[in-house]
Amino acid sequence: MAEDLLKKEEMDENDELLEEDDSQKGMFMTFQIGKEFFGISISYVNEIIAMQPIAAIPEVDDYIKGLINLRGKIIPVIDVRTRFKMEPCEYTDRTCIIVIDVKTTMIGLIVEKLADVDTIAEDSIAPPPSLGRKEHEHNKYVYGLAKTEDNVTLLLDPEKLIKQDDIVAVTEESRKEEQA
Amino acid sequence: MAEEFNTESMLDMFLYESGQLLEKLEGIILEKQDADCFDDSDINEIFRVMHTIKGSSGVLMYENITKVTHKLEDVFYYLRESHPDDVPHMELVEKVLAVSDFVTGELDKLKNGDTPDGDEKQLVEDLDEFLGRLKGEIKKQGIEMPQANRHVEPTQFYITPVAGDDSHFYRISIHYRSDTQMSNLRAYSATYALKEVAEDLLYTPDDILSNEASADVIVAEGFHMLLQTKSSKEEVIALIDSSEAEEINFDELTKEEYGNALGEFGREDAMPAPQPVEAAKTDDKEAKKEGPKPGDYVVKTKEAGKGKTLAKNQPKQQSIISVNVEKMDALMDLIGELVIAEAVVLQNPDLKVPGLELSNFQKASGQLAKITTELQEVIMSMRMMPLTNVFQKMRRIVFDVSRKLGKDIELEVIGENTEVDKNIIEHITDPLMHLVRNSVDHGIEEKAEDRTSIGKPAKGKITLEAKNEGGKVYISVKDDGKGLNKEKLYQKALEKGVIENKPMSEFSEKEIFRFITLPGFSTKEEVTEYSGRGVGMDVVVKNIQSISGRLDISSVEFEGSEMTLVIPLTLAIINGIVVQVGNSPFVIETASIKEFVRVGEDDLIQEPSGEEYIVLRGECYPFIRLNEKYDLPDSVNKIEDGIIVVLEHEGSQVCVLIDKLLQEQEIVVKPIPPYVRKVKGLSGCTQLGDGSIALILDIAGLLMHDGERR
Structure with missing residues (x-):
């Protein structure tokens, strides 16, 4: 019975996503890290909250900053700057957390500064050049470059950003545990 | 929409109801496993369970379930009607359990969204053969044998439920728009809704679900219902889904008119009877008349005030509602939030201004704290479930395994009403099952002679006990078998290399017993179907630890051993x-x-x-x-x-x-x-x-x- 319900909910959610995709197509939340502008498809974004105290977790990757309490929900936050292996910087009052929902996992992204919500036409998005950029590393999370007005926005794939491997590793581990 | 909704909720209902019935069935069977035969009330009960499952699986068209339950129903019908003397009780018990297993398996498939495709042929043949033998034995004794259930043509007379003084009678006709799809299902959903309030409900055409052609009839001639109820006209109207309906005629009838109208709806013998007749009897006749069709749901007379009893529901289920676990968890989470929010308010730094007079606030906050604590206790108690079901499963295991291994074992159960958090129950079922299997398989001696030669009764005994002590629950599995041999355990552990090479005297008794929980340790030489795969006890311990519990082992050689699970009452x-x-x-x-x-x-x-x-x-x-x-x-x-x-x-x-x-x-x-x-x-x-x-x-x-x- 419960499974049926769950399935139904999942389906509902998918429906919702699809619907949202139509109206939110091409809309991106853009933010600034260092000098670069980055964009995330708005369909992933749940909400934006101000910086708040983070409870650190020991023995995890350094870009996982810890846990925050989002109205009773405990969600992990990652620092996008550290994720990109940039020098960490001080959190100011412009720093904020974008809460995204990726494959039902809620995760907060710490970004230095929010920029805007932009509509980016599909034809203005170009794939990232495979050669030429200094660090190939970054290209993993960047799936496209978009020209807006006078600067270039790097479009991020949140699924890759939160590191696919992590999620897979965790589920495999838990599955193993369950089997045992 | 409406019909979709209905089939889904019907499936849920079916799964839930059948699950409950099967549990009850196993309960009866296992309780009587050692008796010589079932008594009349058990036979009636099993018959009723099979009949109900047969009926509802028929409606949902799960043919294999219908066939199997129908066969078993036949067997019990025979038992009930002709009271044969030498029924091989054990065989009967096995047959019932086999059917129950089959149906449970199919229900599981349904729950997972698969099609129930289990092959029923073998089981049906077995039952046929069994029934044939029963009858054969009777024949030899020269007693007249009644025909099997299906072939009896019961004398049909219908006894109209007694109408109370405050009953109303209505004739309802629904005319659907001519382009309405599946009007039969719409009509069915109307009857389904009305059953809730009906004391009696008749409708025509009466084969709306089983006969698809009835859809055309309904569109052409309308769908007519005759309803006897205590509800008012407005309440009844509100229940009927009027979408797609072109016209709903609603006439209130007098008692006499109603009596006359019954004839039109195919009840020849329509005189209202003065007294309600024993429910089971009516159920039976009616079921035979209507078969596993929606008609099966025709509602019986019931006492005033029991608005919702369907014919099949038992009175005691009325005070219980089943709630989705997710909703409970959500409530639990919310109350957790509330407790925290309360602390945030009451310990708010803004209040800590020196010299601030807060006596009213303190009083109010004291009250608040009291209520939240109570709320917390209530939700905790809502999540508590007795261990009865878990222990019932253990009975089944002892029964199965001891018979397979040819050991004569008696199971004593103490404290099955002890309550534990639902989450914990889910976690302990498997470990407990393993412990019980171990006791039957390894604990109790292979042969009865091994027991009698050292002065123990030939029949082995396993005691399953639960108790609640100091915020912890103790569940122990105790056997009076051969016990653990320290020397053997030590040697074995050395052989397997699961311990350091130290002389035996350096280990305490407890430590030696704990060897059996080490991974890769199994004292049984041969691997059996039930235990001894060497992945046993360490997994048990791991599972128990995952709910922050522990396993205590104590044993005296030749006298028996006792495994005790100590687990917290709640995790949350x-x-x-x-x-x-x-x-x-x-x-x-x-x-x-x-x-x-x-x-x-x-x-x-x-x-x-x-x-x-x-x-x-x-x-x-x-x-x-x-x-x-x-x-x-x-x-x-x-x-x-x-x-x-x-x-x-x-x-x-x-x-x-x-x-x-x-x-x-x-x-x-x-x-x-x-x-x-x-x-x-x-x-x-x-x-x-x-x-x-x-x-x-x-x-x-x-x-x-x-x-x-x-």
């Missing part, structure tokens, strides 16, 4: 002490704290390798500096300045250095989000009174980690 809320290390708060479960001490540098022993130990009252304990282990900045480093917490888990102790104690409080345990890799030594997190997050230390994890490091 624990009593904890909040401590601080550096800038991070941690929570330690109060139950695992032995003491807090301050020690000096003198009590610290440092090994050349860097390992540290603390000597307390002449005993040496391993020592963990949380700040170093978890790399926490700004924390106390000199042990004189901090506090040592002595923690105990399953008999081993560890000392942990912390900076300071903050407070003691009830902690609502939340899991660390799965995105974050599992950290050893942390079991979850929680919100503190000020909304900040604290990590919960897992003592077992800390000890394990410590052990590995060494």
Whole structure:
């Protein structure tokens, strides 16, 4: 019975996503890290909250900053700057957390500064050049470059950003545990 | 929409009801397994269960379930009607269990969204053969044999439910628009809705579900119902889904008109009877008349005030509603939030202005605290379930395994009403099953002679006991079998290389018994179907530890052994002490704290390798500096300045250095989000009174980690 319900909910959610995709197509939340502008498809974004105290977790990757309490929900936050292996910087009052929902996992992204919500036409998005950029590393999370007005926005794939491997590793581990 | 909704809820209903019925059925069977035969009420009950499942599976068109239950129903019909003398009771018990297993299997498939495709042929043949034999035996004795259930043409007379003074009679005709799709299902949903309030309900055409052509009839001629109910006209109208309906005619009838109208609806013998007739009897006749069709749902007379009883429901289920576990969990979470929010308000720093007069606030907050505590207790008690069902499964296992192994074993069950949190029940069922199997398979002696020769009764005995003591639940599985042989265990452990090579005298009795919980250890030479795959006890222990419980083993050779699971009553809320290390708060479960001490540098022993130990009252304990282990900045480093917490888990102790104690409080345990890799030594997190997050230390994890490091 419960499974049926769950399935139904999942389906509902998918429906919702699809619907949202139509109206939110091409809309991106853009933010600034260092000098670069980055964009995330708005369909992933749940909400934006101000910086708040983070409870650190020991023995995890350094870009996982810890846990925050989002109205009773405990969600992990990652620092996008550290994720990109940039020098960490001080959190100011412009720093904020974008809460995204990726494959039902809620995760907060710490970004230095929010920029805007932009509509980016599909034809203005170009794939990232495979050669030429200094660090190939970054290209993993960047799936496209978009020209807006006078600067270039790097479009991020949140699924890759939160590191696919992590999620897979965790589920495999838990599955193993369950089997045992 | 409406019909979709209905089939779905019907399936849910079917799964739920059938599941409950099967559980009840197993209960009856196992209770009577040792008796010589079933008594009349049992036979009636089993018959009724089979009949109900047959009926509802028929409606949902699960043919294999229908066939199997129908066959068993035949068998019990025969038993009920002709009371044969020498029924092979054991065989009968096995047959019923086989059917119950089959149906359970199919229901599981349905639950997982698969099609129930189990092959019923073998089972049906077996039952046929069994029934044939029963009848054959009777024939030999020359007693006249009644025909099987289906072939009896019962004298049909219908007894109209007694109408109370406040009953109303209505004739309802629904005319659907001519382009209405599946009007039969719409009509069915109307009858389904009306059943809730009906004392009696008749409709025509009456084969709406089984006959698709009835849809055309309904569109052409309308759908007519005759309803006897205590509800008012408005209430009834509200129940009928009027979408797609072109016209609904609603006439109130007098009692006499109603009586006359019954004839039109195919009840020849329509005179209202003066007294209600025994429900089971009516049920039976009616069922035969209507078969497994929607007509099966025709509602019986019932006492005033019991608005919702369907014919099949038992009166005792009325005070119970089933709630989706997710909703319960959500409520539980919310109440957890409330407890935290309460703390945030009551300990708000804004209130701590010196000289502020707050007496009214204090009174009000006292009241609030009382209510939230009560609320918490209520939700906890809602999640508590008796162990009855779990223990019932154990009965089944003892029954199955002991018969397969040819051992004569009696199972005694004590305290099955002990209540435990639902989550915990889910976690202990498998381990308990394993322990019981072990007792039957390994515990009790192979042969009865082995028992009688040392003065024990030939029949083995297993005692399953649950009790609630001091916030913990003890569930023990005790057998009076051969017990554990320390020498053998030790030799075996050495052979398998699961222990260090030390002389036996260096291990305590408990330690030796605990060998059997080590991975890769199984004392049984041969692997049997039930146990002895060598993956057993360590998994049991692991499962139990995952709900912060433990397994105690005690045994006396030749007298028997006892395995006791000690588990907490609930997982969701624990009593904890909040401590601080550096800038991070941690929570330690109060139950695992032995003491807090301050020690000096003198009590610290440092090994050349860097390992540290603390000597307390002449005993040496391993020592963990949380700040170093978890790399926490700004924390106390000199042990004189901090506090040592002595923690105990399953008999081993560890000392942990912390900076300071903050407070003691009830902690609502939340899991660390799965995105974050599992950290050893942390079991979850929680919100503190000020909304900040604290990590919960897992003592077992800390000890394990410590052990590995060494």
